[in-house]
Amino acid sequence: MRLYVPILVLAVLAAGFAIFSVTFGALAGPKRWNKAKLESYECGIEPTPAPLGGGKVPIKYYLTAMLFIVFDIEIVFLYPWAVTFNKLGAFALVEMVAFVVAVLIAYAYVWRRGGLDWD
């Protein structure tokens, strides 16, 4: 059972933080009414009423979202590498540099081809 104590503590802390922030925000924060604040959350479109025929949806952010995922995955690989860096030594450094360079090349392509321009 003792194995699970840290997880339980973490769960209690997380729940406490969530309850605290929501309650404290509601009590202490200023209340300025804004239509957008009361709507359900959607990426870049108005959730209701549904536009006829699906309507037009701006998809500009999809490139940003894709880039975000690419770098997110890169970080996923960087963490375990950083933790064990001392043990893996030069080999891992070379491999990681090769990996990061490959990702950067893709990034350079997106940048040069205007993938980062919003308009």
Added chain:
Amino acid sequence: MSLAAATIPAPSIEYSQLAPMLIVFGAAVVGVLVEAFAPRHLRRPAHLVLSLGGLATAFVLTCVIAGSASIFANGSPGHNAAMGAVAVDRPTLFIQGTILVLAFVSVLLIADSAQDVSPFAGQAAAAPGSPEEREGLLAGLVHTEIYPLTLFAVGGMLLFPASNDLLTMFVALEVLSLPLYLLCGLARRRRLLSHEAAVKYFLLGAFSSAFFLFGIAMLYGYSGSVSLAAIASTVSSNTGSTTLLFAGIALTGLGLLFKIGAVPFQSWKPDVYQGAPTPVTALMASCTVVSAFGALLRVFYVAFGNLTWDWRPAMWAVAILTMVIGAIIAITQTDVKRLLAYSSIAHAGFILTAVIAASAAGLSSSLFYLAAYGFTTVGAFAVITLVRDPGGEADHLSRWAGLGKRSPLVAGIFAFFLLAFAGIPLTSGFTGKFAVFQAAVAGGATPLVIVGVLASAIAAFFYVRVIVLMFFSDPVPDGPEVVVPSLFTGTAVGLGAVATLVLGIVPGPVLDLANHAATQLFVR
């Protein structure tokens, strides 16, 4: 804490043994840099040098590795490079060499684009028929990304049959598939058909990848490892749940058979082959098939090699269905590319008869058949790019009527390719079919061979029908124009025709090479 304290053996990678793949991937990455930084007019020449140079260098290195004494010292069947993830053995090197040569020829076809007849869309993102598309055409936009995409796909194809564990194989499958999905949608003419092909291929391909991955999970559950050799040893020691094992075989087999286009997983093939730009179809019909068969052979010979009695019945059914359905449905086709797609399905069935033999003879005859068939296919698709209407390629068979009277040479070469598909003596098709059927008979699959011969007879009917149509029908009024091939397409057609002829008349050297490659089967 105990995890971090454990010592980690520093991994090692045999760069020299993986050099062919690294060079192809490296050329692709440099190709992306060319796209990013080179001025527009320099891009195509730079890509040509990179792609053709990269593929040629990789081929030379593959030959060097195949001749290396250290890897095959003391009768060793090969070496497991990159911590056992990638196998370097003779069958794999034969397959990789074949893929590299066929990819080289396909890149020649892809590169053949005098601006106005380029087979690729100028701006694939623009909706067909939209003002943006017209603007793009007027501005003379071209997609030179085709070259790096092709190289990435070819790199994946090289890794796919070499993967010695299922996860590497899955990654290779995705690396080869994703660029192909894109390339399928880039046709300049008949854009909607091309888009349809890309979407169908993507959805069905993603679906089959999911099955493959699920199969990997089952096999991992069965043996506790994704390595093919570990799965094989769990099978020999007969531990673990057979339910997981058989579910795993079925699901991974499904994923591999999908890429080959075996019935009942063939439905994507005609649509995709028809809709994709013809040079991309040539790449898929030759290189992808070779690569997928390589992977199928490795998985079923290495991991499930001791289970032949269990998977054979299912493979028998698949092979029979593939041969018969491919041959019969091809009869009703009226489009050249769809016809060749169904013919490719039937040929996949013929090769499966040799795969089922599960012997060195089965492996060597499959290797030879793949090489022979690949060259004929690339040549045939190269000819198709030459027969053109004002709106693009004249794919409909009725337009090919009387072609032999108007341009006997092109029609003659195409007829030669069709005879090779049909397996007429003095062509590589005959040698290949003879070899696979011989291996199948030796492996005890005589009924399968009888079905195969009958299916070949049906297939011969529709090949000969096209020849009759070209030479004995009256030409259609204002029929398609046969363009004079450029150097690139001419080379592709020539190489295809020469290989088909040479492998038919003096198959000895290549047969010996395939036999030599297959004697020790795959490295474990």
